[in-house]
Amino acid sequence: MTTNNLPQEEASCPAEGILKQLSGKWKPQIFKLALDGPVRFNSLLRQLPGSNKQSVATALKEMEEADILVKTVIQEKPLHIEYTLSEKGQAMVSVFRGLESFLT
Amino acid sequence: MTTNNLPQEEASCPAEGILKQLSGKWKPQIFKLALDGPVRFNSLLRQLPGSNKQSVATALKEMEEADILVKTVIQEKPLHIEYTLSEKGQAMVSVFRGLESFLT
DNA sequence: TCAATTAGTCAAAAAAACATGACTACCAAC
DNA sequence: GTTGGTAGTCATGTTTTTTTGACTAATTGA
Numbered sequence: 001m002t003t004n005n006l007p008q009e010e011a012s013c014p015a016e017g018i019l020k021q022l023s024g025k026w027k028p029q030i031f032k033l034a035l036d037g038p039v040r041f042n043s044l045l046r047q048l049p050g051s052n053k054q055s056v057a058t059a060l061k062e063m064e065e066a067d068i069l070v071k072t073v074i075q076e077k078p079l080h081i082e083y084t085l086s087e088k089g090q091a092m093v094s095v096f097r098g099l100e101s102f103l104t
Numbered sequence: 105m106t107t108n109n110l111p112q113e114e115a116s117c118p119a120e121g122i123l124k125q126l127s128g129k130w131k132p133q134i135f136k137l138a139l140d141g142p143v144r145f146n147s148l149l150r151q152l153p154g155s156n157k158q159s160v161a162t163a164l165k166e167m168e169e170a171d172i173l174v175k176t177v178i179q180e181k182p183l184h185i186e187y188t189l190s191e192k193g194q195a196m197v198s199v200f201r202g203l204e205s206f207l208t
Numbered sequence: 209t210c211a212a213t214t215a216g217t218c219a220a221a222a223a224a225a226c227a228t229g230a231c232t233a234c235c236a237a238c
Numbered sequence: 239g240t241t242g243g244t245a246g247t248c249a250t251g252t253t254t255t256t257t258t259g260a261c262t263a264a265t266t267g268a
Contacts, residue, residue: 016133
């Protein structure tokens with residue numbers, strides 16, 4: 001048990017929460033792919049070697065909950081689902097580019 | 105075992121590595137405290153409720169290895185050690201501020 | 209000499225993240 | 239009616255990260 005669940009919690013660090021929203025084994029790569037346009041579940045699985053359904057599904061769900069991606073059901077015959085960068089996601093692009101500039 | 109340790113590895117995502125350098129339970133908070141000036145081991149332990157020696161030591165070591173913090177031994181009587189933002193660390197500040205701007 | 213501060217290390221346990229394989233459900237083609 | 243594609247869920251197991259508690263070693267003050 002930590003002493004963190006105190007009333008005056010959250011005096012800590014705003015960047016922390018956002019870092020969490022972008023961190024994890026697959027989120028940065030998913031974000032990057034989403035920059036080029038809508039992404040889809042099975043397509044991501046194929047584009048991310050070493051990934052798996054569970055991890056990709058979790059990443060997509062969390063990025064949707066964090067309002068980085070927007071989930072859209074496309075009403076066509078095979079009925080597929082697209083994940084698109086939200087407004088917040090779009091706004092994050094510059095920060096993401098900033099991160100990329102720190103290649104050692 | 106993943107299929108990731110292939111020769112043509114590292115076609116993935118540059119931002120990913122930097123995110124890892126700043127991610128973890130304590131690194132963002134340590135970075136933030138380092139913005140105000142040099143930080144020290146025991147002082148950090150006191151300022152980060154719920155933290156512990158091991159975690160803080162690991163965070164400091166990794167941030168030093170990532171060239172975000174610079175470790176300096178101060179030759180005074182109680183002989184203490186300071187961690188200061190490196191040049192790279194300074195350059196990261198704007199990105200860090202960018203992250204902070206995404207408070208929901 | 210005993211207690212306290214400095215800055216840690218080490219082994220082990222607990223918790224969180226990630227992976228695996230089986231399974232669901234819908235629709236279309238053969 | 240079986241295969242294949244869409245998009246997942248679920249239980250379980252493994253791996254990684256974080257925490258705990260004991261310990262080290264040097265210096266200071268009483």
